[in-house]
Structures are given as structure tokens and as C-alpha cells.
Amino acid sequence: MQAFTQHNGLCVPLDRPNVDTDAIIPKQFLKSIKRSGFGANLFDEWRYLDRGEPGQEVSTRKINPDFVLNQPRYAGASILLTRDNFGCGSSREHAPWALEDYGFRTIIAPSFADIFYNNCFKNGILPIVLDSDIVDQLFKQVAANEGYALTIDLVAQTVTDPAGQQFSFTLDAFRKHCLLHGLDDIDLTLQHVDAIKSFEQKHRAASPWLFAD
Amino acid sequence: MAAKTLYDKLWDAHLVHQNEDGSSLIYIDRQLVHEVTSPQAFEGLRLAGRKPWRATANLAMPDHNVPTTDRAAGVAGITDPVSRLQVETLDKNCVDFAIPEFTMADIRQGIVHVVSPEQGATLPGMTLVCGDSHTSTHGALAALAHGVGTSEVEHVLATQCLIQKKSKNMRIRVEGKIPIGVTAKDIVLAIIGKLGTAGGTGYAIEFSGSAIRELSIEGRMTVCNMTIEAGARAGMIAVDDKTIDYVKGRPFAPKGEDWGKAVAAWADLHSDEDAVFDCEIVLDVTDIEPQVTWGTSPEMVAPISGCVPDPQREPDSVKRSGMQRALEYIGLKANTAITDISIDKVFIGSCTNSRIEDLRAAAAVAKGRKVADSVSLAMVVPGSGLVKKQAEAEGLDKIFAEAGFEWRQPGCSMCLAMNADRLEPGERCASTSNRNFEGRQGQGGRTHLVSPQMAAAAAVAGHFVDVRDFTLESR
Numbered sequence: 076m077q078a079f080t081q082h083n084g085l086c087v088p089l090d091r092p093n094v095d096t097d098a099i100i101p102k103q104f105l106k107s108i109k110r111s112g113f114g115a116n117l118f119d120e121w122r123y124l125d126r127g128e129p130g131q132e133v134s135t136r137k138i139n140p141d142f143v144l145n146q147p148r149y150a151g152a153s154i155l156l157t158r159d160n161f162g163c164g165s166s167r168e169h170a171p172w173a174l175e176d177y178g179f180r181t182i183i184a185p186s187f188a189d190i191f192y193n194n195c196f197k198n199g200i201l202p203i204v205l206d207s208d209i210v211d212q213l214f215k216q217v218a219a220n221e222g223y224a225l226t227i228d229l230v231a232q233t234v235t236d237p238a239g240q241q242f243s244f245t246l247d248a249f250r251k252h253c254l255l256h257g258l259d260d261i262d263l264t265l266q267h268v269d270a271i272k273s274f275e276q277k278h279r280a281a282s283p284w285l286f287a288d
Numbered sequence: 289m290a291a292k293t294l295y296d297k298l299w300d301a302h303l304v305h306q307n308e309d310g311s312s313l314i315y316i317d318r319q320l321v322h323e324v325t326s327p328q329a330f331e332g333l334r335l336a337g338r339k340p341w342r343a344t345a346n347l348a349m350p351d352h353n354v355p356t357t358d359r360a361a362g363v364a365g366i367t368d369p370v371s372r373l374q375v376e377t378l379d380k381n382c383v384d385f386a387i388p389e390f391t392m393a394d395i396r397q398g399i400v401h402v403v404s405p406e407q408g409a410t411l412p413g414m415t416l417v418c419g420d421s422h423t424s425t426h427g428a429l430a431a432l433a434h435g436v437g438t439s440e441v442e443h444v445l446a447t448q449c450l451i452q453k454k455s456k457n458m459r460i461r462v463e464g465k466i467p468i469g470v471t472a473k474d475i476v477l478a479i480i481g482k483l484g485t486a487g488g489t490g491y492a493i494e495f496s497g498s499a500i501r502e503l504s505i506e507g508r509m510t511v512c513n514m515t516i517e518a519g520a521r522a523g524m525i526a527v528d529d530k531t532i533d534y535v536k537g538r539p540f541a542p543k544g545e546d547w548g549k550a551v552a553a554w555a556d557l558h559s560d561e562d563a564v565f566d567c568e569i570v571l572d573v574t575d576i577e578p579q580v581t582w583g584t585s586p587e588m589v590a591p592i593s594g595c596v597p598d599p600q601r602e603p604d605s606v607k608r609s610g611m612q613r614a615l616e617y618i619g620l621k622a623n624t625a626i627t628d629i630s631i632d633k634v635f636i637g638s639c640t641n642s643r644i645e646d647l648r649a650a651a652a653v654a655k656g657r658k659v660a661d662s663v664s665l666a667m668v669v670p671g672s673g674l675v676k677k678q679a680e681a682e683g684l685d686k687i688f689a690e691a692g693f694e695w696r697q698p699g700c701s702m703c704l705a706m707n708a709d710r711l712e713p714g715e716r717c718a719s720t721s722n723r724n725f726e727g728r729q730g731q732g733g734r735t736h737l738v739s740p741q742m743a744a745a746a747a748v749a750g751h752f753v754d755v756r757d758f759t760l761e762s763r
Binding site: 097107130265 | 302304305307308309310311313315317324325327328331336338341352353368370371373374377411413414419420421423434435436437438439440442443446447448449451453485486489490516519520521540541542543546547549550553585606607609610613704705706723725726727728731
């Protein structure tokens with residue numbers, strides 16, 4: 076996994092609450108057995124005017140000029156600013172895969188859906204929770220200033236705007252540690268292999284029916 | 289000893305290791321695997337040269353991509369090559385890693401969340417995960433069950449554990465005698481309407497109260513299934529006699545001496561009387577009518593006697609614009625009576641409502657009636673091969689066929705339209721599934737979530753009707 080320490084990038088506003096993972100990456104693209112290549116179909120039904128199908132040539136598709144990601148001033152954005160409950164619905168990890176493949180490293184919102192939030196950390200994306208009032212303020216700033224970029228510092232746990240104003244955010248120490256070092260969860264868990272084995276032995280003795288093969 | 293909630297008990301019984309910041313290693317008793325969220329996990333194992341920790345703790349089956357029409361040609365008969373490859377990949381992975389699988393040709397195949405309880409592969413007291421958010425279904429049997437991402441599918445395959453942070457405790461008590469015509473689906477839709485689609489975020493929800501007790505185990509599964517639509521990953525219900533009766537004798541259930549031991553252990557799977565919840569909500573079930581969603585989020589729901597709400601009356605500007613966008617997508621005007629909404633298609637199925645009791649309830653409404661001419665397709669998709677067999681033994685397939693419903697093969701089908709079953713742009717559907725998101729049932733499709741009997745009644749009337757009046761009129 077790609078490590079995350081500091082990031083400075085262009086911010087794009089997606090001004091809707093409850094953006095679900097079906098909207099982030101529609102179901103027809105979930106048929107892929109790969110982990111990459113989902114970025115072209117991120118927000119497919121909003122980004123394009125024609126119906127998206129797997130394996131399509133993207134350059135021939137009809138772009139929806141009204142969708143925010145298609146506006147030239149937001150080309151190359153790597154920080155997504157959005158509203159409450161981002162990533163609700165399906166547990167599909169294809170959603171963070173699509174966001175990462177498109178180029179997003181950070182998502183800022185007042186709240187996230189649980190499973191999506193968790194999935195982000197497995198893919199080098201930092202989801203940042205800020206107060207609704209601050210998010211509101213950022214939405215206004217992005218709209219008013221072309222080229223509006225933010226600096227994210229994971230070590231200091233801060234978001235800094237172009238005027239130098241800083242906003243702090245919180246996250247679990249364990250998640251921070253893994254993201255800072257790009258660590259593989261499975262390797263970390265396997266450091267506890269003895270604890271797992273001894274738990275399993277006790278569990279099997281207490282509930283043998285759970286181990287009937 | 290401090291009083292514990294059911295969730296506390298399930299958590300504590302599976303805690304392997306806890307880090308200083310509270311993140312913990314939790315042992316997973318069962319993982320369900322399907323074709324959509326597992327290929328990258330198996331590939332990860334291969335790349336790292338890892339093997340499953342305990343292959344038989346997993347149970348796999350294809351469900352999302354499988355066709356619901358003719359199955360005679362098996363996997364080779366899946367016409368979409370991308371879907372076919374995904375199902376073939378699951379079959380191959382299960383062989384390579386010795387994972388038990390119910391393949392497409394197996395009569396036990398179906399939607400993972402219908403099949404696992406049906407087989408007794410979901411048991412009280414278990415921790416159970418699956419790369420699917422509707423894994424919350426299994427909490428109806430007093431299990432700790434929730435959806436995970438594909439990285440976590442791989443993590444559980446490799447380590448039999450999951451890294452978790454403990455959720456907060458919420459209890460939703462539903463009290464009173466359930467009125468005729470009101471189902472588990474209406475109860476859970478009403479709960480989501482009250483709580484909101486993010487109201488449960490960060491919580492594990494226990495459902496309790498006399499109305500929950502009154503529900504069958506299948507009804508309880510419907511309630512727990514949709515917990516995720518209120519933002520909570522896990523929903524659960526304490527063990528009672530119905531739970532024990534449901535599990536007894538199922539193929540994967542404990543046998544012989546183990547059965548007695550298991551039943552004794554399961555007796556403790558309830559919240560202690562003085563357990564403390566971080567949040568508690570009480571609903572009176574007698575206030576609940578049959579429900580119909582009107583928008584593009586499950587929280588956008590109204591009683592059948594109600595109207596589409598007016599965004600102008602919503603004070604919060606973010607919510608107001610969300611409502612306006614939803615109405616624009618769904619093609620409805622504010623203040624339209626729910627009963628004035630006409631439909632084009634009907635879908636009875638999904639992990640929410642495709643069990644035998646759901647099909648019986650829908651068939652009772654369809655019996656002796658006809659699907660309206662204005663409805664272009666009404667389909668019934670059983671949740672598993674065994675549900676289908678049981679329904680056919682009871683003659684439900686004939687009742688549906690005579691009424692003009694199509695009777696299909698088991699799978700997820702038009703709940704998310706990964707196979708050929710889908711809505712065309714602008715088509716409006718009465719659906720017993722769980723999500724009315726934009727494009728969920730097909731790009732541009734418009735979904736209204738309802739109970740099985742409300743869906744059957746809408747199929748006959750061509751528009752939403754109150755199934756309570758509908759049944760009375762015909763008597």
C-alpha cells in the first residue's frame with residue numbers, strides 16, 4: 076500500500092450528502108476481477124451522458140459538462156470535498172479503488188459511512204472528518220477561488236488552506252501508523268500468530284460445533 | 289461483573305488481542321464468499337504465497353452475476369463474458385484454496401444471506417463476515433455479523449481475524465402488537481425513516497421489544513438486513529425459542545451431544561437486564577403503516593396513506609437540495625399521493641425479501657388476481673434453490689404464473705442488476721429489495737422499496753395501493 080505523509084493538491088467540491096458507493100462506482104464495473112483500472116468509471120453515471128459498460132473506449136464517450144469533475148478548473152484534483160455520510164451503501168472496495176485510481180488521495184467530509192471509511196485506509200486514501208461549519212467554509216472558499224489547494228499533514232493531523240489557516244482532525248493511532256508507513260495489515264496481524272492460535276484452541280474447546288468440518 | 293449488552297458479549301467472546309488505541313483483533317467464525325468481492329482477495333493470497341488459515345470456516349457461492357432465467361447450460365450459459373469470467377474465477381479459486389462452495393449447479397446455491405442461515409451455517413453466538421454490506425442479516429440469529437471490504441476478505445482468509453474498533457451500543461425497541469398488513473419490511477423502513485440513513489453510523493444496533501419477538505426468524509432477518517441502510521454495520525436480536533427452533537436440524541447445525549451444549553451456551557445471548565446502551569430508541573409498532581420509499585435514499589420513505597413531501601418545507605438547505613435532486617431523478621412532484629404513483633415493473637426478491645415466508649405473503653395477494661396490463665414485467669426471484677423447491681412444493685410458482693408473474697431461478701437479480709435483470713432509463717419499479725439509490729436497478733431506473741405483499745398488490749393495481757384495503761375488498 077502507498078504510504079501517506081503529506082499531500083498538497085487541488086480541491087474539488089462534490090456538494091451532495093449521502094453519496095453512495097453505487098454512485099461512486101456503478102455495479103457493471105464490479106465484474107472486473109482486477110484491482111486497478113476503475114478510475115475511468117468513477118462517478119460514471121454523473122460524469123458521462125451515455126450508458127457506461129465495462130471495456131468501453133473512454134475517449135469516445137459523451138462527457139457531462141455540468142458535472143463538477145468535468146469542469147476544467149478542477150482537472151487534476153486530488154482532494155475531494157463533500158458532505159455527510161459519504162460512501163454509504165454497498166461495502167464494495169471498488170469505491171476507494173476507483174477514487175484512488177482517478178487520483179484522489181484525500182476526502183474531506185463532515186462524516187463517512189463506516190465500511191467505506193475503513194476501506195479507504197486499506198488503499199492509501201486518507202478520509203478526513205471536519206466539522207460541518209468548517210466544511211461549509213471550505214465549500215465557499217473552493218467556489219470563490221480557482222486553483223484552491225489544500226495541504227494535508229498526516230503526522231501533524233492538520234489541513235492547511237492557502238491563507239495558512241489550519242484545521243485539526245483526529246483518527247485512530249493504529250490507522251495513522253499503518254497509513255504513514257504503508258503497512259500491510261495481514262503482516263501486522265500475523266505477528267500475533269501465537270495469540271490467534273491460543274485463542275482458537277480455547278474457542279474450539281468451548282464451542283466445538285463451530286469447528287465441525 | 290459489569291452488565292453487558294448482547295454486542296458486548298459477542299465482542300468479548302471473540303477478542304484475540306487489543307491494541308492501546310482500542311483497535312482489536314477479533315476472531316471470525318464464518319466467512320461467506322461470493323464472486324464479486326473475492327477475486328482480488330484470492331489474488332492477494334496468491335501474490336503473497338499465503339494459504340487460508342481455516343478453509344472450512346468459509347462458505348462460497350455465486351449469487352450477484354448468475355442468470356435467473358435458463359440455467360441448463362450452467363456457467364457456460366452466462367451470456368455476458370465478464371460475468372461468466374467472474375463466476376468461473378470463484379469456482380477456480382474455491383478449488384485451488386479448498387473452500388467449500390455451492391456452485392451454480394447445486395440446488396443449495398442462492399443469495400449468500402439466504403443460504404447460510406438456511407443451511408445452519410449461521411449460528412447464534414458466531415462472528416460472521418462477508419464482502420457484502422447486507423451481512424447484517426445474520427444478526428437475526430444473535431450473531432455478530434457485518435460487511436467488510438475485499439482487503440478484509442483477504443485478511444480473514446489469511447488470518448481468521450479482523451482488525452476492528454468496537455462500535456457503540458444502540459438499542460431500538462419496537463413495542464406493541466403488529467397490525468395486520470404491516471411486515472418486518474415496513475417496520476425496518478419506518479425505523480430508517482426515523483433514524484436517517486446515517487443515524488446508526490458507529491453503532492451496533494440491537495433490536496428488541498414485543499414486536500421484534502412477535503416476528504418470525506425470517507422477519508427478523510429482514511429487519512437486521514436493512515440495519516446497514518441506517519448506517520450501522522451490524523444489527524442483532526437476542527436468542528429466544530424461535531431462534532433455537534429455527535436452527536435445529538439444519539445441515540451445518542450442531543448435532544448429538546454438541547446440540548445440548550450449544551443450546552445451553554446460546555441461552556446467554558441476550559443483553560443483561562441492566563446493560564447500558566449509548567443510545568436507545570423506542571417505537572410503537574401500532575403507529576406503523578405499510579411503507580413506500582419516494583426518493584433515492586431508504587430514509588426517504590412515507591406511509592402508504594401519505595404523500596411525497598415538499599422540499600420547500602425542509603428548513604435545512606443541504607437536505608432540501610438533496611430532496612429536490614431526488615424528486616427530479618425519481619420523476620415525482622411534491623405532494624403527490626403515494627397511491628397515485630404508477631409503476632412499470634415489479635421485483636420480488638433480494639436478500640431482504642426472498643425467503644419462503646416472503647413468497648407466501650406475496651402469493652396470498654397474487655392468488656386469483658392478474659398483473660395489471662400497464663405493468664410490463666413482474667418477476668419473483670427466490671432467494672435460494674431450496675426456497676424455490678419449497679415454493680414449488682406449495683404451488684406458489686403456479687399462483688404467480690397464473691397471475692402473470694415470471695418465476696425465476698435464485699440469485700441477487702434486479703436488486704442491483706449485475707446480471708441481465710434490470711430497469712431501463714425512466715422505468716419505475718415496486719421492489720422488495722433494500723436500496724433505492726440512483727441507478728441501483730439500472731441506469732436511470734426508479735426504485736420504490738416496499739414489502740412483498742405491497743409489491744404484489746402494486747403489480748395487480750398498476751400503482752401503489754394499501755394492501756390492507758386491497759385484501760379486504762376482495763374478501
